[in-house]
Amino acid sequence: MKYAYLKQIETYLAKFKKITGIKRALDMAILIQFDSKFALFFDLSKSSSSIYSNEDFIAIKEYKAPFDIALKKRFSNSKILSVKTLENNRILEFVCVQEGSYKSVTNRLFLEFTGRFTNAIITDENSVIIEALRHIENSLRQVKPGKVLVQLEPIEIKEKDVEKIGDFKQFFKDEFDKLSSKNLANLKDIKSAQIIKKIESLKESIDALESPDELANQSEILSKNATLILANLHNLKDFDRELNLVDFDGQSLKISIPDTPKNSANLFFTKSKRLKQKSIGIINERANLEEKLSFYQNLLNLIQNAKTSSELEILYPKKTQSKQKDDNSDGVESFFISDYKILVGRNEKGNISLLKNAKKDDIWLHLKDIASAHVIIKTAKMSPSEEVLKFAAKLCVEFSVNGAGNYEVDYTKRANVKMNEGANVNYTDFKTIVVVKE
Known part of the structure; x- marks a missing residue:
């Protein structure tokens, strides 16, 4: 987030009187509602921090970590005393007060759009850290509950000149479009590829299935041969292995058998039954695979037409x-x-x-x-x-x-x-x- 933009946004936010709602909406994004009528996302991702609006946002989950509890408790329905950008630092500070029947409590929320140290930090009026989105401990400072917040040193801001923001609402929408278009396209490609892989695997499984009609036909032939052998059993010898018989339609038929005629007839009946069951099983399996295939094809269509990254995560979570x-x-x-x-x-x-x-x-x-x-x-x-x-x-x-x-x-x-x-x-x-x- 550019410092020059933060300075302009600071002026815009100063017109609001209250934070009427606040919560973590994404892993690294805080959603703040101002005066019950305007909401902004403060995205604190290290590589792509930004401030934007998104009217089509769909919440994936509710965050209930200590930071989220403190955020809601300290700032929901609070009066805004001041909003400012720290001098020569990409840090936005909200100073708010919650007024109760017996006492008022002042809290500070620091939104740090600083790349490597990007963070959201809640402190009391004495700069004691209550909670933070990221707990940090290094040679520069400790960001942990109970510690006094050490502010980052001012830096020399080197940025290209930016235009003055004329329409803030349009600016926030454009920021979302810029941020999301690339991320959305990449995420769609990743998830689509995963779904397509499943679709191809299902198609291969369907193609690999044996023909149920062929199995049913083999079952019928074995059953008829077994019946024909039993019908001619009185004319057959136990040592016969090549049988020349006339079927029930008067056609000559040669049947090779692996055992005695009686045992072979029973074996044929058993194999016929198994083939028939296998045929039914394959029909059911094919229906199940085709049903799954249809589901993933519909899911692929949903993913390719998704409007937001959050919608993609609902449809096909990581x-x-x-x-x-x-x-x-x-x-x-x-x-x-x-x-x-x-x-x-x-x-x-x-x-x-x-x-x-x-x-x-x-x-x-x-x-x-x-x-x-x-x-x-x-x-x-x-x-x-x-x-x-x-x-x-x-x-x-x-x-x-x-x-x-x-x-x-x-x-x-x-x-x-x-x-x-x-x-x-x-x-x-x-x-x-x-x-x-x-």
Whole structure:
């Protein structure tokens, strides 16, 4: 973050009276809401620190580390006393006060856009560190709770001249676009490559499957041969291994057998049964693989059309173990957004499982008047935000239909959904979300 921009942003922020909301929104980004009407992200990533706005932001998770608790406790609903950029340092200082019935508490928040030492540090009015985003200990200073904060020495700022910011809101939007476009493209490439690898592997597995029709045909031939041998058993000798028989259609047939006619007939029946079972198994396996293939193809489309990095992380998180399978059955996929778990049925079995296992206060979603995946939002008796509902509706559409268009998704509490036969349902007291599929 350039010093010249920080100086201008300092002047812009000085017009706000309160911090009405504050939290860590990403691993290294703090979201601050000013006067209940304007929110900014203060991104403290070492390599790409920035200040920007993002109206399409989707929270992936809630941060609950000591730093996050202190941040909320000390600055949420606090009065801003001053905002300033430290002289010759890329450090923004907020001095805020929380006024209670009996006392007022003054706190300071230092946002350090300093590259190597980029950090967020909370202190009291006496500069004693309460918490920090990064705890640091080196020859220059210690950044740990209980220590007095030693400010970084002023430096000679060497920057190219920057234009005066005319429209701050547009500037913050442009900063996000610049920061995210490259990161988003790179992240899409990485995640798309991972999904494409899975798709190719599934296609190879499908292609490698034996033909169920061929196996069924072999099973039928063995069964007929076994029946024919038994029908002619009275004319055969135990030592016969090459049999010349006439089948039930009057056709001459030569059959080679590995054992006595009786034993060979039983062996043929056994092999016929196994081949028939194998044929059925391959049909089921193919259906399962094709179902997974369809899921990943839809997921790839979602990833390639994602608008933000946070959306990508929800769709395909870095840590695959976060896609828990604890209460999921086969045919169900899970996604996590904030404190909510969203479950999507991949097939009828998965849809039925979702309906049976959902609690009455969970939210159920389904395409209006169209066969689709069933979707459940696990609410834990909380009320999902509009953001969560829209994302769940988007998943419902993406994993149900292929064509672009406007689709209506109905949603209601699980208590209002009555199961009929299979995954067919009747439901009442619902609302509708319109989803545009590109």
